[in-house]
Amino acid sequence: MPPQQPQRFQPQQPQRPPTHWPPVPPVPPMAAMRPAPAPSPWQARITAAKRAYSRAGAAITLMLVVWVLLALLLQGAVAGMLHTPQLSMWLSVVISSGVLYCIALPLGFIVLRTEPMLPTRRFTLKPSRFLMYLLIALPITYAGNIIGIVLSALLSGGQASNRILDMTGGSDWVVNIVAAVLLAPIVEEWLFRKQLIGRLRRFGELPAILVSALFFALFHLNLFQFFYAFGLGVLFGYVYTRTSKLRYTVGLHMLINANGGIVAPWFMNRMMAVVEAHPTAETITNAQMGALLSGFAYAFVLLAATLVGLVLLIVRWKRREFYLAPEQLPRGATRRAAFGNPGVITCIVVGTLGTLLMLFA
Numbered sequence: 001m002p003p004q005q006p007q008r009f010q011p012q013q014p015q016r017p018p019t020h021w022p023p024v025p026p027v028p029p030m031a032a033m034r035p036a037p038a039p040s041p042w043q044a045r046i047t048a049a050k051r052a053y054s055r056a057g058a059a060i061t062l063m064l065v066v067w068v069l070l071a072l073l074l075q076g077a078v079a080g081m082l083h084t085p086q087l088s089m090w091l092s093v094v095i096s097s098g099v100l101y102c103i104a105l106p107l108g109f110i111v112l113r114t115e116p117m118l119p120t121r122r123f124t125l126k127p128s129r130f131l132m133y134l135l136i137a138l139p140i141t142y143a144g145n146i147i148g149i150v151l152s153a154l155l156s157g158g159q160a161s162n163r164i165l166d167m168t169g170g171s172d173w174v175v176n177i178v179a180a181v182l183l184a185p186i187v188e189e190w191l192f193r194k195q196l197i198g199r200l201r202r203f204g205e206l207p208a209i210l211v212s213a214l215f216f217a218l219f220h221l222n223l224f225q226f227f228y229a230f231g232l233g234v235l236f237g238y239v240y241t242r243t244s245k246l247r248y249t250v251g252l253h254m255l256i257n258a259n260g261g262i263v264a265p266w267f268m269n270r271m272m273a274v275v276e277a278h279p280t281a282e283t284i285t286n287a288q289m290g291a292l293l294s295g296f297a298y299a300f301v302l303l304a305a306t307l308v309g310l311v312l313l314i315v316r317w318k319r320r321e322f323y324l325a326p327e328q329l330p331r332g333a334t335r336r337a338a339f340g341n342p343g344v345i346t347c348i349v350v351g352t353l354g355t356l357l358m359l360f361a
Helices: 041-082 089-112 127-156 163-168 173-203 205-219 223-243 246-277 286-318 331-339 342-360
Strands: none
Touching (some): 041 331, 089 173, 127 342, 173 223, 173 246, 223 342
8 A cells, every 4th residue: 555645734714704795684782672561450540531531521521501491591592482472381392301301311312331330239228218318418418509699699789580480380390390309300300310320330339429429410400409419429429339220319209309399389389378478366267277387397307307317317327338350440540540640530521610600690
């Protein structure tokens, strides 16, 4: 085998760097590579609450605007057709109620129904508890009525008149019973308690009660009624959240309206008729004496019941209770979510302006 030649070591030649580098996308900064922080559960809940309350305020505002404008237009048109400067009480009530129940209310409900209703358990209210809440409603009604009368007199220089007294003080008892005792309690409790509280209570019971009571008071467009309507709205809202049954608040509402719109004016008219007749002790008849005595007896019973209701209100106020809601808001965010939104603010502004316009109209 022939000998092999040794191989020479050849050093590796250095390679020249490439003149053209392959295209490389730019590297983003580290901050841009981090995922966006997810919203906290509290913030998402607060946003949902603001949206729900704002939608509720928009629904009530829509009802108010459509109701007032269409009712005024129709009443003016009917008055022109009948060639009369003023419509009768029953015709005005029919037109106003027809616009509210047939047009304004369905339009507002279309906006409101987009928010889900919270399913809740229903509880029965004992007759003794129902009577207790009825007695509690009396001092709320009369205290709020006094505040409304005084404030209305101060703002109007004593010139404003309560249109509710003008309606209930007339002789259209059938209109009063149908409109104020039957229809109004059913529709108003369905709207302000069942629909509003039922759709807002998932964020907290107390703010839902307060907002529904505020809307209930503004919806009357009457400063004479505003304060006792708000107080009764809080009471009815509390009863509804504790029972989730509309029959109790409708019953309370009917009895309060019947007392203020039917029973009290009836006794008052009988007593005023006797006073205007100027009878003397020798000429007063048994019927006139009976009218006076029955009126005084009614006033005494009502005063005693109001005092009992005031005591019950003070006692039960200390025992009030509110349960945690499924989407309960933190304490510091409740007021901002319930009142600091476009819908509720707009409703407050529109309702306040409408109330003042009705006061000076």
